[in-house]
Amino acid sequence: xxxxxxxxxxxxxxxxxxxxxxxxxxxxxxxxxxxxxxxxxxxxxxxxxxxxxxxxxxxxxxxxxxxxxxxxxxxxxxxxxxxxxxxxxxxxxxxxxxxxxxxxxxxxxxxxxxxxxxxxxxxxxxxxxxxxxxxxxxxxxxxxxxxxxxxxxxxxxxxxxxxxxxxxxxxxxxxxxxxxxxxxxxxxxxxxxxxxxxxxxxxxxxxxxxxxxxxxxxxxxxxxxxxxxxxxxxxxxxxxxxxxxxxxxxxxxxxxxxxxxxxxxxxxx
Numbered sequence: 319x320x321x322x323x324x325x326x327x328x329x330x331x332x333x334x335x336x337x338x339x340x341x342x343x344x345x346x347x348x349x350x351x352x353x354x355x356x357x358x359x360x361x362x363x364x365x366x367x368x369x370x371x372x373x374x375x376x377x378x379x380x381x382x383x384x385x386x387x388x389x390x391x392x393x394x395x396x397x398x399x400x401x402x403x404x405x406x407x408x409x410x411x412x413x414x415x416x417x418x419x420x421x422x423x424x425x426x427x428x429x430x431x432x433x434x435x436x437x438x439x440x441x442x443x444x445x446x447x448x449x450x451x452x453x454x455x456x457x458x459x460x461x462x463x464x465x466x467x468x469x470x471x472x473x474x475x476x477x478x479x480x481x482x483x484x485x486x487x488x489x490x491x492x493x494x495x496x497x498x499x500x501x502x503x504x505x506x507x508x509x510x511x512x513x514x515x516x517x518x519x520x521x522x523x524x525x526x527x528x529x530x531x532x533x534x535x536x537x538x539x540x541x542x543x544x545x546x547x548x549x550x551x552x553x554x555x556x557x558x559x560x561x562x563x564x565x566x567x568x569x570x571x572x573x574x575x576x577x578x579x580x581x582x583x584x585x586x587x
Contacts, residue, residue: 391493407484412496413457498529513543
């Protein structure tokens with residue numbers, strides 16, 4: 319399967335196993351090997367886990383939208399200690415990538431030497447197969463770039479991760495527009511619900527962050543809703559009309575979004 323305007327750094331499969339199941343019988347699950355950059359399982363700094371004291375921790379957490387699906391920001395994706403603590407095995411980077419290559423050390427002559435990666439680097443985790451990353455490039459939050467051609471392959475990638483028993487973090491820079499759009503699209507497909515219902519579910523799960531896909535991306539979601547309705551109808555014109563009757567038209571949807579956000583746009587008294 320091809321991925322338009324994207325670069326998958328490794329497609330899905332079963333998470334790497336260490337070959338030895340835990341004790342507990344035939345149904346026991348084998349653990350993934352721990353990253354060499356991670357502390358021992360119970361290592362703490364003071365009263366907190368090491369990831370809590372990592373400089374990449376900005377005081378916020380990814381939002382768990384579904385048991386296997388998280389929505390977050392770039393700092394969350396960069397904090398590998400946190401990803402492992404949450405059991406996240408797959409990362410979808412929408413327009414912002416946390417795969418930062420290691421810096422090259424220099425010898426006395428100024429020549430580039432060995433690459434040294436920062437502890438807890440997602441770059442190392444991805445290359446050693448512990449965390450898989452789907453890097454969607456070329457999508458800015460500018461109201462111009464579209465996610466329409468990417469929604470189908472991204473949702474398929476997330477679904478494959480779910481079936482493999484993984485957990486997925488979807489992120490952009492702040493987790494408000496681009497990654498929220500992808501998350502809403504997946505919730506619509508996975509739960510077979512209309513756009514408005516999926517939007518409200520994701521919005522309620524995002525806790526203190528007010529999600530708001532830009533209007534171009536919201537229009538993409540409206541088209542996605544029609545596409546899903548066509549798939550459910552399967553060529554049955556009568557059923558398609560019934561499916562489309564659940565969809566909102568664009569002027570009404572835009573107006574409702576404005577009303578929903580109006581109180582946040584008013585200047586303070």
